Amino acid sequence: xxxxxxxxxxxxxxxxxxxxxxxxxxxxxxxxxxxxxxxxxxxxxxxxxxxxxxxxxxxxxxxxxxxxxxxxxxxxxxxxxxxxxxxxxxxxxxxxxxxxxxxxxxxxxxxxxxxxxxxxxxxxxxxxxxxxxxxxxxxxxxxxxxxxxxxxxxxxxxxxxxxxxxxxxxxxxxxxxxxxxxxxxxxxxxxxxxxxxxxxxxxxxxx
Amino acid sequence: xxxxxxxxxxxxxxxxxxxxxxxxxxxxxxxxxxxxxxxxxxxxxxxxxxxxxxxxxxxxxxxxxxxxxxxxxxxxxxxxxxxxxxxxxxxxxxxxxxxxxxxxxxxxxxxxxxxxxxxxxxxxxxxxxxxxxxxxxxxxxxxxxxxxxxxxxxxxxxxxxxxxxxxxxxxxxxxxxxxxxxxxxxxxxxxxxxxxxxxxxxxxxxx
Numbered sequence: 001x002x003x004x005x006x007x008x009x010x011x012x013x014x015x016x017x018x019x020x021x022x023x024x025x026x027x028x029x030x031x032x033x034x035x036x037x038x039x040x041x042x043x044x045x046x047x048x049x050x051x052x053x054x055x056x057x058x059x060x061x062x063x064x065x066x067x068x069x070x071x072x073x074x075x076x077x078x079x080x081x082x083x084x085x086x087x088x089x090x091x092x093x094x095x096x097x098x099x100x101x102x103x104x105x106x107x108x109x110x111x112x113x114x115x116x117x118x119x120x121x122x123x124x125x126x127x128x129x130x131x132x133x134x135x136x137x138x139x140x141x142x143x144x145x146x147x148x149x150x151x152x153x154x155x156x157x158x159x160x161x162x163x164x165x166x167x168x169x170x171x172x173x174x175x176x177x178x179x180x181x182x183x184x185x186x187x188x189x190x191x192x193x194x195x196x197x198x199x200x201x202x203x204x205x206x207x
Numbered sequence: 208x209x210x211x212x213x214x215x216x217x218x219x220x221x222x223x224x225x226x227x228x229x230x231x232x233x234x235x236x237x238x239x240x241x242x243x244x245x246x247x248x249x250x251x252x253x254x255x256x257x258x259x260x261x262x263x264x265x266x267x268x269x270x271x272x273x274x275x276x277x278x279x280x281x282x283x284x285x286x287x288x289x290x291x292x293x294x295x296x297x298x299x300x301x302x303x304x305x306x307x308x309x310x311x312x313x314x315x316x317x318x319x320x321x322x323x324x325x326x327x328x329x330x331x332x333x334x335x336x337x338x339x340x341x342x343x344x345x346x347x348x349x350x351x352x353x354x355x356x357x358x359x360x361x362x363x364x365x366x367x368x369x370x371x372x373x374x375x376x377x378x379x380x381x382x383x384x385x386x387x388x389x390x391x392x393x394x395x396x397x398x399x400x401x402x403x404x405x406x407x408x409x410x411x412x413x414x
Binding site: 027039042044045046094114116119120121122123124130134138163166167169170172173174176177178179181182193194196200202203 | 228245249251252286314321325326327328329330331337341345370373374376378379381384385387388389390400401404405408409412
């Protein structure tokens with residue numbers, strides 16, 4: 001097990017397991033440790049002990065907050081997505097899609113993407129995990145994309161007959177496919193090509 | 208460990224580990240066992256022992272043919288793809304794309320898809336496995352799609368300025384994203400929608 005490589009976000013150091021009241025900074029440090037352990041060893045091999053060791057916390061501290069590793073991983077996933085998936089509203093579909101997809105690509109390129117990848121192989125075997133992963137990770141991303149396109153329809157920028165569902169699905173698929181399967185770069189250049197070659201032309205069709 | 212649930216493809220039964228010459232039927236049975244174990248327990252937990260038990264073979268039989276689990280898994284992957292990914296040549300891009308994508312979706316929906324999914328979480332940790340997975344699983348699929356579109360360009364059916372690379376990438380991404388992440392159906396209806404809403408309109412653009 002590796003020792004933790006970073007101090008707590010607020011820069012203080014704390015001794016673990018003293019039964020102090022829960023605080024948000026501590027929760028964030030524990031979730032960060034959970035994400036790192038997940039990325040390193042995968043869901044199946046993740047233990048509450050390993051997360052505690054990585055966060056220099058007592059196991060009891062973790063169990064006071066999350067009742068199981070499923071609970072911890074789902075909460076970590078939820079919180080990461082909420083903190084990292086922006087919803088731009090810049091007044092045009094190309095600007096909003098570009099902003100969102102660049103941010104999502106950057107998010108996936110970081111440690112969260114490794115953690116997400118570590119979960120994917122487990123989804124067929126872990127029904128609750130699969131449901132939670134879809135609800136907390138895939139759905140918010142898809143909903144932001146959908147709202148971006150719907151605002152374009154309201155402004156008269158996009159035809160209501162454009163294949164909105166397909167475009168929303170393909171945008172997420174393209175990024176996650178590179179992250180998890182091909183290993184090709186998930187950079188601004190890729191996002192721009194995806195927009196110019198595929199997503200924007202499809203949205204400009206009249207159905 | 209589960210007992211094998213099917214007899215050998217040729218219907219004979221054989222006692223394991225007698226040092227007989229390698230034969231193709233036996234190799235196929237061993238690869239099928241490897242694919243099933245991989246789908247059940249994942250790459251990390253797969254052992255040559257488990258594959259041997261599933262195939263009712265001796266461990267020595269397996270080691271005579273493959274020198275490591277990496278070697279066994281890669282060979283299994285190669286052989287599955289070669290047997291199951293067709294290259295239609297029906298004279299039109301819509302017909303060829305439809306035929307290929309329906310066959311690829313059916314292949315992914317079966318046990319091979321579960322095995323592929325079990326590998327994905329390991330790709331960041333296993334460099335050789337990642338390289339082999341990309342070469343034996345992703346590249347052949349992408350090459351078939353590319354040749355289908357290139358034949359369309361040669362026939363004058365598709366403009367040489369169409370965004371071929373993007374279309375080829377999105378076709379694979381759309382199917383694999385459903386298989387591995389969203390769990391939504393990978394059926395003919397989905398393939399048809401993908402073709403009509405996205406792939407064919409993009410190929411009909413003039414760049």
